[in-house]
Amino acid sequence: MSKTVYRYNGSVYTPSGSTVRARNAANGTVICLVIMVVVLAIVCISLNLTINRASADNDTISGVYNANSVYEPLNTGGPANTDVGGSSPDTSDLPSYNSPGALKLYGDEKTASIGSSITSEYAIVVDGNTGHILASKKSSERIYPASLTKVMSAIVAYEYMINNDVDIMSTYLEISQDIIDYTYREGASNAGFKKGEKVRIYDVFHGVIVPSGADATLMLAEFCYGGKQEFVNMMNNKAAELGLEDTHFVTCTGLHNKDHYTTVRDLAVILDYACRYDYIKYLMQQTSYTYPETNVSSARTATSTLYRWRVNQYNKTLSKSQAPGSTQFGGKSGYTPEAKCCLFTFAEDSKGNEYIVVTCYANSGKIAVTDYMSLYSRFCSLEG
Numbered sequence: 001m002s003k004t005v006y007r008y009n010g011s012v013y014t015p016s017g018s019t020v021r022a023r024n025a026a027n028g029t030v031i032c033l034v035i036m037v038v039v040l041a042i043v044c045i046s047l048n049l050t051i052n053r054a055s056a057d058n059d060t061i062s063g064v065y066n067a068n069s070v071y072e073p074l075n076t077g078g079p080a081n082t083d084v085g086g087s088s089p090d091t092s093d094l095p096s097y098n099s100p101g102a103l104k105l106y107g108d109e110k111t112a113s114i115g116s117s118i119t120s121e122y123a124i125v126v127d128g129n130t131g132h133i134l135a136s137k138k139s140s141e142r143i144y145p146a147s148l149t150k151v152m153s154a155i156v157a158y159e160y161m162i163n164n165d166v167d168i169m170s171t172y173l174e175i176s177q178d179i180i181d182y183t184y185r186e187g188a189s190n191a192g193f194k195k196g197e198k199v200r201i202y203d204v205f206h207g208v209i210v211p212s213g214a215d216a217t218l219m220l221a222e223f224c225y226g227g228k229q230e231f232v233n234m235m236n237n238k239a240a241e242l243g244l245e246d247t248h249f250v251t252c253t254g255l256h257n258k259d260h261y262t263t264v265r266d267l268a269v270i271l272d273y274a275c276r277y278d279y280i281k282y283l284m285q286q287t288s289y290t291y292p293e294t295n296v297s298s299a300r301t302a303t304s305t306l307y308r309w310r311v312n313q314y315n316k317t318l319s320k321s322q323a324p325g326s327t328q329f330g331g332k333s334g335y336t337p338e339a340k341c342c343l344f345t346f347a348e349d350s351k352g353n354e355y356i357v358v359t360c361y362a363n364s365g366k367i368a369v370t371d372y373m374s375l376y377s378r379f380c381s382l383e384g
Helices: 021-046 146-163 177-186 201-209 214-225 228-241 264-275 278-285 305-312 365-379
Strands: 080-082 122-127 133-137 172-174 198-200 286-291 300-303 328-336 340-348 354-362
Touching: 122 264, 122 365, 133 264, 133 365, 146 201, 146 214, 146 228, 146 264, 146 278, 146 328, 146 340, 172 201, 172 214, 177 214, 198 201, 201 214, 201 278, 201 286, 214 228, 264 278, 264 340, 264 354, 278 286, 278 328, 300 305, 305 328, 305 340, 305 365, 328 365, 340 365, 354 365
Parallel strands: none
Antiparallel strands: 080 286, 122 133, 122 354, 172 198, 286 300, 328 340, 340 354
16 A cells, blocks of 8 residues: 655655655655765866865755645545545645644724624634734633544644555554443544544544544544643644644644633634645545445445535525535534534635634524634635
């Protein structure tokens, strides 16, 4: 099976943490250095010079970049159902240990006040190309993020896969009884993996985002850092790296804790960062996903929680609950009794305009969807 290809912002990178690919590249570099040293020695001898030492400062490389590379979609083992068509992309990533930084948000005299025009208590509308806050409502007040937390969990887990050269298409995880017991005890949403089931990491990621599975999230936490606490520590480290001063994670699943908080402003930054990964962005665009057959279960389909809010609770026509004019649309929903209905979405059009809308603390999924539709219509200039 071929190795996973990692991409970031449409570009292809070889992670510096790679054990095989970086080694092969380094070998090629060494050969080039040997040839250069030989040529230099010949030149120096002809000039009656003595070479005392040869420099080897460039015997490693951090990455290979090719903006024009084209890769075929991965075989997911099931249909990839999106709102706007397209199939599963090559999984994507940053160069290891070289974060490009977060989207810098700023407001000015043109930033509109949303006020009571929507029912959600907190909201923000951001121009994803510039970071300009187009409109806001209590955007810097701390809130509970519920399952929107899982997008940060996906980011941290995915970066772990890259930096440790884990092929998510060929590496399998087995869910533990402890995870199953914990999620049922806490009443958390689940992807539905069964005891003893062996699942590709590629499919586990789908379980995190599409049905918002706490079981899938904890499987990644256990694999990456041995359990919940260290994984949450890495989530907080990533929040600090992105400059999120009003975000603190206590759980990786979004289950309620009074010390687990963020703001809609910080959530907009997290969503933008997640969308830079082609794979995570793809996950958030799925309305459903069919898991392939495993050692325990036959093929089965999971439905997106955001899709259910949009169609089952809002209306029966999917296209009418997308951002008007968008050619790409996606996001994630979240709910706990304390956080109420929260969601963030992104939308892009054919001319490259990008927008992010976050709404939190709505009394129902229908209200949350109605609110984001209103915000896109009023503040975003999407052109199909």
